[in-house]
Amino acid sequence: MTIDATRAAGLARLADFVPRAGRAYAAERNHDRGPGDRANVSTLAPWVRHRLVTEREVVEAVLARHSPQAAEKFVQEVLWRTYWKGWLELRPSVWGRYWAGLEPVLAGLNADARSRYDDAIAGRTGIDGFDDWARELVETGYLHNHARMWFASIWLFTLRLPWQLGADLFLRHLLDGDPASNTLSWRWVAGLQTAGKTYLATADNIARYTDGRYRPRGLATEAIVPDDDPVPPAAPAPTPTPLPSGRVVLLLHEDDLHAESLLPAIAAAGAEVVAVAAPTAGERRSPVAATAEGPARFTAQALDDGRDRAARALAVPAIALDGLEASVIAAAAREHRATAVVTPYAPVGPTRDPLDRASADLATEGLPLATALREWDALAWPHATRGFFPFKERIPALLRTQRIGLDRG
Numbered sequence: 142m143t144i145d146a147t148r149a150a151g152l153a154r155l156a157d158f159v160p161r162a163g164r165a166y167a168a169e170r171n172h173d174r175g176p177g178d179r180a181n182v183s184t185l186a187p188w189v190r191h192r193l194v195t196e197r198e199v200v201e202a203v204l205a206r207h208s209p210q211a212a213e214k215f216v217q218e219v220l221w222r223t224y225w226k227g228w229l230e231l232r233p234s235v236w237g238r239y240w241a242g243l244e245p246v247l248a249g250l251n252a253d254a255r256s257r258y259d260d261a262i263a264g265r266t267g268i269d270g271f272d273d274w275a276r277e278l279v280e281t282g283y284l285h286n287h288a289r290m291w292f293a294s295i296w297l298f299t300l301r302l303p304w305q306l307g308a309d310l311f312l313r314h315l316l317d318g319d320p321a322s323n324t325l326s327w328r329w330v331a332g333l334q335t336a337g338k339t340y341l342a343t344a345d346n347i348a349r350y351t352d353g354r355y356r357p358r359g360l361a362t363e364a365i366v367p368d369d370d371p372v373p374p375a376a377p378a379p380t381p382t383p384l385p386s387g388r389v390v391l392l393l394h395e396d397d398l399h400a401e402s403l404l405p406a407i408a409a410a411g412a413e414v415v416a417v418a419a420p421t422a423g424e425r426r427s428p429v430a431a432t433a434e435g436p437a438r439f440t441a442q443a444l445d446d447g448r449d450r451a452a453r454a455l456a457v458p459a460i461a462l463d464g465l466e467a468s469v470i471a472a473a474a475r476e477h478r479a480t481a482v483v484t485p486y487a488p489v490g491p492t493r494d495p496l497d498r499a500s501a502d503l504a505t506e507g508l509p510l511a512t513a514l515r516e517w518d519a520l521a522w523p524h525a526t527r528g529f530f531p532f533k534e535r536i537p538a539l540l541r542t543q544r545i546g547l548d549r550g
C-alpha cells in the first residue's frame with residue numbers, strides 16, 4: 142500500500158472503503174487475510190490517529206451510505222478510539238506509570254527473559270504466525286486488529302514478557318501508534334482493563350481467522366494476569382475553556398491536524414489567526430528507543446500537510462517549528478505580533494507533556510496558550526468512566542447531537 146500522510150489520501154481511502162463499511166465489514170472484519178489483502182478492513186487508522194480525517198467525518202461518510210443497523214459494527218469500532226481516548230483522559234496516571242515504568246521494566250529483565258524478548262522483537266521465536274507478525278509490524282507499520290490481539294496474547298502468556306515492552310514495540314512501529322488505543326488495548330489483553338477478563342489466543346481461533354495460514358503449537362492455555370496497581374478512579378473530563386480574541390498563532394500538533402473544523406469556534410471568539418505553526422517532527426514515542434522510520438516519516442509528513450493546508454485556507458504564513466518548547470513558540474508568536482496562541486486540545490500522551498510545560502512557561506511571559514476542545518471529545522469523553530458497553534449505549538445520542546445520520550432515521 143502507498144502511504145501518503147495527507148488528508149487528501151485519507152479521504153480517498155475513506156471514499157474507497159465506504160461501500161464496504163456496512164454488513165460486509167461486520168461479517169468479514171475479523172479475518173486476517175495477510176498483508177496482500179486488506180479489503181475487509183479500512184486501514185484508515187494512521188489518518189484518523191492524527192486527525193487528518195476526524196472520527197466525525199468517518200462516521201458521517203459511512204452513515205450517509207449505510208443504515209445505522211448495517212453500519213453499527215463499523216461505527217462502534219471507530220468509537221472504540223474515542224472511548225480509549227476518553228478513558229485515559231480521565232485517568233492520566235495510567236499513562237504516566239506506563240511511561241515511567243518502561244526503563245526499569247526493560248532493565249529488570251533477567252537473562253532468560255531478555256533472550257525471549259530479543260527473539261520476539263526479531264521474529265525468531267519459532268512460533269507459527271507470531272514471527273511473521275513481528276516482521277510485518279516492522280516492515281509495514283500495520284497489523285490487523287486480530288493479529289494485534291494474538292500477538293499481545295502470545296507475548297504475555299506464552300512468552301511471559303511484560304505487557305509494557307510489547308506496548309512500546311507497537312507504539313514505536315505502528316503508523317497508527319496511539320497512546321490511548323495502544324496502551325489500553327495491551328492492558329485489556331493482559332486482563333488489567335476489565336477485572337478478571339484476559340484475552341487468551343488459541344491455535345484454533347488463529348487458524349480459523351487466518352484462513353488456515355497459521356496454527357501455532359504450544360500456546361499458553363492459562364492466562365496469568367500481571368501484577369499492577371489498581372485502576373485509579375475517573376477524574377472529571379475536560380471542559381471547553383474560553384478562547385482568546387485578537388491576533389493569535391494557531392499551533393498544530395500531531396494529535397489533531399484538521400484545523401479547518403476548529404476555525405469557526407476560533408473565529409467566533411473574535412480571534413484572528415495570523416500564522417499557523419507546527420513542529421517538523423512528532424514527539425518521541427518511547428523513553429527507551431527511537432520511533433521507527435516509517436511512523437516518524439508519516440507523522441512528519443502529516444504535520445506538514447496539516448500546517449500547510451490550514452495556512453492556505455486562511456491565507457496566512459505557515460511556520461515550521463523546531464519542537465514545542467516555550468521559547469520556540471514564543472518566538473513565532475512575537476514575529477507575527479500575536480497576543481495569544483491557540484492549539485487543539487492534546488489528549489494524554491507524548492505531545493501533551495511538552496505542551497503543558499510550554500503553557501506554564503508562556504503564561505509567565507504573558508502569552509496565553511489556549512486549547513480548543515472538540516465538541517466530539519467534550520460530549521463523549523465524560524462517558525468513558527466504565528467499560529465500553531455502557532459507553533456504546535451513548536453513541537446514538539452522541540450522533541444525534543452531532544446531527545449525523547439523522548436523514549436515515
Ligand SMILES: Cc1cc2nc3c(=O)[nH]c(=O)nc-3n(C[C@H](O)[C@H](O)[C@H](O)COP(=O)(O)OP(=O)(O)OC[C@H]3O[C@@H](n4cnc5c(N)ncnc54)[C@H](O)[C@@H]3O)c2cc1C
Nearest residue numbers: 182183184185186218219221222286289317318319323326
Ligand atoms: C494490542 C493492540 C494494540 C493496538 N494499538 C493501536 C494503536 O496504537 N493505534 C490504533 O489506532 N489502534 C490500535 N489498536 C486498535 C485496532 O487494532 C486498530 O485501530 C485497527 O486494527 C486499525 O486498523 P483499521 O484502520 O484497518 O481498522 P478498521 O477495522 O477498519 O476500523 C476502523 C477504525 O476504527 C478504529 N478502531 C478499530 N478498532 C479499534 C480498536 N480496537 N481500538 C481503537 N480504535 C479502533 C480505528 O480508528 C480504525 O481505523 C490496537 C489493538 C490491539 C489489540
